[in-house]
Amino acid sequence: MTGKDNAEFETGGMAMLRASFRLVAASLFCFGMQCFCSPAHAEDVNAAISSIGLYEMPLEIAKQKGFYKEEGLNVRAIVVTTGLQATALAAGELDYSTVGGAVIRAAAKGLRVKTVMGWWDRPLHILVGKPGLKDIKDLKNKRVAISSIGSTPHVMVKEALKTAGLDPDHDIIFLTMGGSSARLAALQAGTVDATPLDVAFLEKTEKLGLRMILSFGDVVDLPLGGLGVSTEKIKNNPEQIKRMIRATLKGLRFFKTNKEETLDIMKRYLSISGQYVGTVYDLAVRSLNENGDIGKKSLANELRLDKEILGLKQDISEKDVTDWSFVRAVANN
Secondary structure, eight states: OOOOOHHHIIIIIHHHHHHHHHHHHHHHHHHHHHTTTSSOOOEEEEEEESSSSGGGHHHHHHHHTTHHHHTTEEEEEEEOOHHHHHHHHHTTSOSEESOHHHHHHHHHTTOSEEEEEOOBSSOOEEEEEOTTOOSGGGGTTOEEEESSTTSHHHHHHHHHHHHTTOOTTTSOEEEEOOSHHHHHHHHHHTSOSEEEEEGGGHHHHHHTTOEEEEEGGGTOOOOBOOEEEEHHHHHHOHHHHHHHHHHHHHHHHHHHHOHHHHHHHHHHHHTOOHHHHHHHHHHHHTTBOTTSSOOHHHHHHHHHHHHHHHTOSSOOOHHHHBOOHHHHHHHHO
């Protein structure tokens, strides 16, 4: 995952998003005319993902199983850089973000956004390294590729290093390399010694002869994924948020209770072979939060780390960055 500052977004990112949405709208016009006579018209909703990966499986399952359609929603997944999503939410260019942690961090900085749903209480990432690296302690004085400083991959590695007794600020050389594919290419080329990757890359990394050093879900409690919205949407369109959460919660729970069909969806969506998909699923299901919020320990760690990253003096209040009223209302019904 990569981040860019707000100035860059204002000069280039926002224009790109607007152009992207106009193209989507134009391409859908003819299709919309064909189904205009249908008795039910789905409401178009734009949901940003950072890349195609395991973390957004609840969203993808809800789409493929028709849960959004049942709620009268046509959810369109759009790839948007992690660092741009919260700003786009606040500007009304997106309806939903799927990077809950980044939205929490943006809200802590004062942006008018909040996280309203959680999916995973632990990272769905593995630490992959060159052959010969057997333990995270072997990374001392080595080069580790991350997406950007302060990003979720960066924070995960730092926390895991602390757990292993290493000082992440002095014992490791961090290099910013962009998304998972770019980081894997850097590892293949020998530019870096290790990098965190989505667990869906397990098959590819093993076939390349690389080594999985650890699963971050076993050593780090940090949330991953979820739904973030603008405070404007919370105020003006709460019913849509409830419908979106209701359908996504069905997708989240389907992941856990319908393993065989979920494996089939994962194989197609993530291009994972039958040999590996079960292992990837088993690593992921351990991190699942079927309540649709964020576990207390994971959220406490997120708020603590965000305070450190942002250099804030006061603790971050949960109510200032999250709103669980929607998911609890849905769950109670």
